[in-house]
Amino acid sequence: MSDSNHMVTIYMMGKKQRVPADLTIMKAMEYAGHQFRRGAGCRGGFCGACATVYRKKGSYKLQGALACQKIVEDGMIIAQIPFSPQEKVTYKINDLKAEANTFLEYYPEIARCLACNTCTKACPQDIMVMDYVQAALRGDITQAAKLSFDCLGCGLCAMRCPAEIVPYNIGQLARRLESKYIEGPTEHVLKRCQEVKEGKFDADIEEMKKMDKATLSKKYNTREMKIK
């Protein structure tokens, strides 16, 4: 990595550190001697464990990022927010109905949405958070499911919302309703499950299980490829 001569100064929870300029916030914190217990997960932008807020030098703006996806900048002031308090409503998915008022029934606080768009600005995934909260408020399950799909549940939107909504819980409910009740089960999957149950493939597989390696490998190497 690095041209280690090229260093920048950052402030981790206020503490001044000199770190190589091309590190992500996560690696910069490790470079400075931290071993994460909380605040690190997949390290690749897929889990939302490393939610972080920062201010840049000379800017009043409080910005959010995933520590594993953001490169440090000179003068950056950084605080990790590895956890955001929230109470997920519990429900029995089989008892739900995909109806317009389902969201309001379980998360009535979405009616408090001010449409200020702060959640959207806070999202490190650039998701249109406010739009999906508003879709939920209108009862548009499909739209709420699709717009929220890339959500990692990092919690930054919930920490910034002036109406104290926890948007990612709304998105989760929307996606489950969309898949289970609107898209519904897939016919050819159900059909194949039935065939497996009836033992339709048992004889074929049993035969292969008993084959010697040479016969099996001949069968493998000459198998028909249908991937176009």
Next chain:
Amino acid sequence: MSDYTSSYPEYMQDSIRKVADKRASNLSSHGINAMTAEERQSILERFHPDWKPNMKRPIAIGPSKGMMVPNEVADIIEAHPVIKPSDIDLNHVDYDVDILIIGAGGAGLSAALLAQENGISVDQILMVQKLRLGDANSKMSQGGIQAADSPVDSPSIHYLDVIGGGHYANKPDLAEALVKDAPDVIRWHEELGVMYDKNPDGSMLEIAGGGTSRRRMHSCKDYTGLEITRVLVDEFINRGISNIEFTSAVDFIMDDKHQVAGAVLFDMETEEYHVAKAKSTVLATGGFGRLHIQGFATTNHYGATGDGIVMAYRTGAVLRDLDSTQYHPTGAAYPEQIVGQLATEKLRGRGALPVNKYGDLFVYHLEPRDIESSSYIRECYERNNGIVTPTGMRAVWLDTPMIEIVTGPGTIEREFAAMFRNFKKFGIDIRKEPILVFPTLHYQNGGVEINPNTETNIPGLFCAGEVCGGVHGKNRLMGNSQLDLYVFGRRAGKNAAERAKKVSVGKLTLAHLNRYERWLAEAGIKTDRKSPILLPEYRGKKTLEHKLNIL
């Protein structure tokens, strides 16, 4: 986006132009043929990291003594337990449950849900995990999950792909369970509310993967693991199953009937030990990517430190197939911040072809992973046709702009939201420019041996997911680990529940740890290593280390 400026260094621009110039002809050519069985064997032996001399050694102790494993794996096996039996008061039981589940990825979550469905009450199931609920490699899976549910496919064809891809080393019963349960796993997911990608007619959108003879990869954009995991987590919370985050198991507890009977837990935050007693214990701790075998960068989650194989081995559980390790062909090689991270195989499934620095094709793009990886290493190190990155890594191009030429504009943002976003954050638009890739440490092919009921040779110990060996033989195919989690996780939950209804636990003991110390002493192993290591070490200058030394 005509105003797009390349973020690649100037010295790569000539090569990028060559790739672009040859894009049309590469796409219209018949491409490179798949290799013959002989060619495959030869390229593996010459270029696959598993075949590199001096990188493995036989395990010196225990039931699988003599089995060749990577040195990094032998190091954590040939190490002292973290705890001394005399320091733990087994008379003080903190948690007394029917089922203890260690690990909260796809396999652990599935086991918990199925244990509950099979009659164990939610306060008699305890899940522990050393990070957050749902934090695991499971969540990072991008490309998809295999299941032979289309009319042109069948579980028998899937079986043949699995066995051939695994070099005939798979345990046949496990491969059979994998392919036969697969359609029901997809059904189960949809019933819980997982949003799979569909065709306009409502059927599953299925694509090809390396080594698959049919299109059977189901995906949820390129956030497949994320989508499935978060649904399972949501359901887990809805059902109120007991759970402790930031708490790791460090060794199993056994009883005087030689059964596994729980585990010693370590609170990662308060650093206190706790005793958990259980009638059945499910080990679902995942793999070892964060051991950085041979210095390779890895796609793996922070917690993938191979804890499970160590703990299981100390009870006398048998290991298998740990001599083979999976290197995913397309790890990011540039920019530096994302080196080793995964560029999903789905990119190739949807039409991106690998090319060398001249823009020329050099391998069929959907070989099984070990073959595909070996050919990239050959292209870079024998033929010298790779690009050298600013940090000295060698790499080949994966020509991602081909995807939208083949499947139409908008495909990348729609189907590859994660890839598009994650590369864009570091300045690269994968619609406009190819990406640099090189094999990256991806998967632990082997592990603890199980049977189709997920039982090990030690009563009371069930295993599911990447910690197990035998399902994938010596090489796993794309989309079969995501499948493996749910197939064997569900079986573990069900079988652990059945056992818990029948057995009783005897007097608790940690005598097996004293036995392990004797094994170490008898083998003449003098070391201050301790395991499980729980977290990888990246502090200080270690942050900057990439000591990859290929040939």
